[in-house]
Amino acid sequence: MGRMENLRVIDPVLTELARGYSNESFISEALFPLAPVEKEAGKVPQFGKAAFKIRETERAVGADPKRIQPEGRSMITFQLEEHCIEYPVDKREQQESMFDEEEHGMDVSVETIQLRREKIAADLVQDLANFESGLKIELSGTSKISDYTNSDPIGLIEDAKAAVRAKIGREPNTMVLGYQAFRDLKFHPQLLEKIKYVMKGVLSVELMKELLEIENIAVGKGVYVAESGEFADLWLDNIILAYVPTAAKKSVYQPAFGYTLRKKENPAVYKYETENGKNVIVQSTDIFQVKIVGSEAAYLIKDTH
Numbered sequence: 065m066g067r068m069e070n071l072r073v074i075d076p077v078l079t080e081l082a083r084g085y086s087n088e089s090f091i092s093e094a095l096f097p098l099a100p101v102e103k104e105a106g107k108v109p110q111f112g113k114a115a116f117k118i119r120e121t122e123r124a125v126g127a128d129p130k131r132i133q134p135e136g137r138s139m140i141t142f143q144l145e146e147h148c149i150e151y152p153v154d155k156r157e158q159q160e161s162m163f164d165e166e167e168h169g170m171d172v173s174v175e176t177i178q179l180r181r182e183k184i185a186a187d188l189v190q191d192l193a194n195f196e197s198g199l200k201i202e203l204s205g206t207s208k209i210s211d212y213t214n215s216d217p218i219g220l221i222e223d224a225k226a227a228v229r230a231k232i233g234r235e236p237n238t239m240v241l242g243y244q245a246f247r248d249l250k251f252h253p254q255l256l257e258k259i260k261y262v263m264k265g266v267l268s269v270e271l272m273k274e275l276l277e278i279e280n281i282a283v284g285k286g287v288y289v290a291e292s293g294e295f296a297d298l299w300l301d302n303i304i305l306a307y308v309p310t311a312a313k314k315s316v317y318q319p320a321f322g323y324t325l326r327k328k329e330n331p332a333v334y335k336y337e338t339e340n341g342k343n344v345i346v347q348s349t350d351i352f353q354v355k356i357v358g359s360e361a362a363y364l365i366k367d368t369h
Contacts, residue, residue, distance in 0.1 A: 074332055078167065081170060090178055090181075091282040094282040095304065099326070101325050105143045109139055144351050146351045147181070150173065151170075153169050154342065192366060194356060196360060203220075209245070210301075221278075221365075224303075224365060231360040233319070237279040237280060238306050239276070239280070240304045241284065242299035243284060245303050248368045249368075278305070302368065303364075306362035307321060320358050324354050324355075325352060327352070334346075
């Protein structure tokens with residue numbers, strides 16, 4: 065077998081499938097939307113407050129217009145990392161299988177990398193150390209939302225929204241809840257009282273959006289296998305409220321909590337044969353960094369249960 069036949073070659077079909085692949089259980093992009101970058105390292109601008117300053121805009125006849133003096137921009141550095149995993153496909157299995165084994169290998173390898181990205185994001189936003197003073201609270205005792213007699217979840221969420229607005233001039237438009245935190249809210253008497261006259265007696269995500277006046281709500285249902293061998297939640301009993309620019313409004317001048325910075329042309333799927341010619345290796349690669357770029361734009365409510 066010639067040397068060139070052993071080289072890793074990008075597979076355009078599998079790559080296209082990989083770029084369209086998604087897992088509905090994974091919600092990290094609700095907080096860290098994808099942002100393509102050209103290089104694996106560099107700097108991104110940090111949001112400033114120039115747009116919120118009240119300025120004299122009146123102009124007298126014959127006078128020159130007022131002119132804004134541009135402010136310097138602070139920058140945040142980023143360093144992408146390559147994430148790569150391989151899946152072997154026996155050529156005999158590929159010939160005999162009723163399924164496309166190479167596509168299955170792509171599914172498994174892409175899912176593995178997505179799970180890793182989800183874990184990185186979940187760990188970042190459930191760590192009190194990554195939130196500024198006044199933008200986090202750790203619940204205990206009767207303040208826990210699971211205490212249906214004494215807790216005040218609506219008050220907690222409203223206070224969190226006000227705290228973010230005081231920092232960036234905008235209320236959070238996104239709320240991410242761990243599965244247990246969602247259950248704590250879903251069955252809380254305070255919220256159920258608000259919807260008792262609605263035909264649906266169950267507090268759905270859509271009703272919660274309307275009730276709490278939050279544009280986007282995502283529930284983290286993703287799990288992983290812990291060292292014990294048991295399934296464990298990626299998203300714990302925590303609530304994160306954040307401002308996340310929509311695609312239509314995304315701009316370096318918009319405040320934002322974070323981004324998934326990804327090198328352009330990723331993810332990609334490669335294939336190559338093993339030296340003995342018996343197996344095809346499907347290799348999935350993604351180059352990214354999940355990055356908090358504006359810690360003032362989010363609030364963490366920790367330990368709801």
